Amino acid sequence: MPDGALFMKAKESDRFSFQHFSVSASPQDMQDFLDELLHFSVYEMDELNLLQIQMKFFEIGSKHQEMSLSYCDGILKSPELMDKLRNGKFEVVLSDPMYPCSEIVAEELNVPLVFTFRFSIAHATERLCGQLPAPPSFVPGAMSKLTDKMSFTERIINMLFYLFVDPFCIIAWKKFDNYYSEHFGRPTSYCEMMGKADIWLIRTYWDFEFPRPFLPNFKYVGGLHCTPAKPLPEDMEEFAQSSGDDGIVVFSLGSMIDKMPKETSNMIASALAQIPQKVLWRYGGEKPDTLGANTRIYKWIPQNDLLGHPKTKAFITHGGTNGIYEAIYHGVPMVGIPLFGDQPDNLVHMKAKGAAVIMDNIKTTQPQDLVDGLNAVINDPSYKENAMRLSRIHHDRPINPLDESVFWIEFVMRNKGAKHLRVEAHNLTWYQYHCLDVFAFLITILTVVLYIFFKMCKFFIMRCCFRSKRKSKKE
Structure with missing residues (x-):
């Protein structure tokens, strides 16, 4: 675990063994990076043109790459740590490819590699490195805010999204390509090394995803963190019960x-004060001036337990995957206030499935917009019915997602990998993958055949004409 980790803490030492390693990026560096990304996405992006947005994301992405490579250095350039890993008799490397170099560690230890992954923009990593098929005609690129039912114009947008993101990622990955090649002393690439992963555990499922083709080594395990609701703390339970038939809203x-x-928190508080439900709001900022008697603010809430409470009528969420899956698990309709990253796209999925309404932007949302959204998902029974339908789909599986994840990790350990599930597409060139060489060959053959056919036709026509002329002269 890096000593610069912001969210990871060395706890539960009875279950896990943690090994710290030094990195040049501090926790404050990571916090500053996240603050910059968040502020730009929420408060600045709408005021810029497309080129300015892409340039800013390229700048932010470069900072992320530098921090990522410092993590790589912390592991790979620590002889003590690498010796411990080599002597540890590990059987598998489990990693989130959001940060690179787990592929190098797996190669150095000569053990299989399992990824646990949410998504990449336009599914670039999954498509280019994992060879996951994604026909742009009906597979919307991640973060495109499109659904699988696209109009002609939307299919153009989706195709352009893929065509723009792919070269952008290839250019952005050059730093990693150089790092990997330098480490191994031979030409290789970030994508090539990622493609060696035995299993990809994708943290979504068909309750969330639109139907699409997938590969045998891609396993969808969305909601693996979800659990049945536990009893609430006494004060929260009393507050929930005091709501009567109106129920509660989790925010x-x-x-x-x-x-x-403050103006944003006041706007939200004034909207919440207008609904009959009691509201439990997780918020660490200053108490809004417009806070109603029906709303309580907590610095922390047991979100999963609240969503599983029988009094819960709706969930106001930013659209993070974990929160959405807890709502799906318990069958709770949602009002989405997306902020950045994958959140707008996640909520588009839920809206398309009839389980959510979406506010356009936290800066432009008015109190009445939020009130109308809450009234819609609470009073229109279709939202609850659709949320419960997604919940049934989520639960109606031959094996729960956590057990499935464990099974595939252990499967890889037992069988020393899962290369039999790895498609041959990894070993094909881009033109072989798309059969362009086959098309070129067939077109060439067809051209030759047509050329010979037309030449023969011309020959016979000319011969017939010549005979006709000779016959006419004799007469």
């Missing part, structure tokens, strides 16, 4: 939004 914008501008 959280995630762990990264601890505070917000």
Whole structure:
């Protein structure tokens, strides 16, 4: 675990053994990076043109790469740590490829590699490195905010999204390509090394995803963190029970939004004060002036337990994957206030499935917009019915997602990998993958055949004409 980790803490030492390693990036560096990304995404992006947005994301991405490579150095350039890993008799490397170099560690230890992964923009990593098929005609690129039912114009947008993101990622990965090649002393690439992963555990499922083709080594295990609701703390239970038949609303914008501008918090509080439900709001900022008697603010809430409470009528969420899956697990309709990253796209999935309404932007949302959204998901029974339908799909599986994840990790350990599930596409060139060489060959053959056919036709026509002329002269 890096000593610069912001969210990871060395706890539960009875279950895990942690090994610290030094990195040049400090926790404050990571916090500053996240603050910059969040502020830009929420408060600045709407005022810039597309080129300015992409340039800013490229700048932010470069900072992320530098921090990522410092993590690589912390592991790979520590002889003591690498010796411990080599002598540890490990059987598998489990990693989130959001940070690189787990592929190098797996190669150095000569053990299989399992990824646990949420997504990459436009599914670039999954497509380019994992060879996951994604026809742009009906597979919307991640973060495109499109559904699988696209109009002609939307299919153009989706195709352009893929075509733009792919070269952008290839250029952005050059730093990793050079790092990997330098480490191994031979030409290789980040994508090539990622493609060696035996299993990809994708943290979504068909209750969330649109139907699409996938590969035998891609396993969808969304909701693996979800559990049945436990009893609430006594004060929360009393507050929930005091709501009567109106019920409660759970409100959280995630762990990264601890505070917000006062005018924004006042806007939200004034909207919540207008609904008959009791509201439990996770918020660490200053108490809003417009806070109603029906709303209580907590610095932390047992979100999963609240969503599983029988009094819960709706969930106001930023659209993070974990929160959405807890709502799906318990069958709770959602009102989405997306902030950045994958959140707008996640909520588009839920809206398309009839389980959510979405606010356009936290800066432009008015109190009445939020009130209308809450009234819709609470009073229109279709939202609850659709949320319960997704919940049934989530639970109606031959094996729960956590056990499935464990099974595939142990499967890889027992069988020393899962290369029999790895498609041959990894060993094909881009033109072989798309059969362009086959098309070129067939077109060439067809051209030759047509050329010969037309030449023969011309020959016979000319011969017939010549005979006709000779016959005419004789007469």
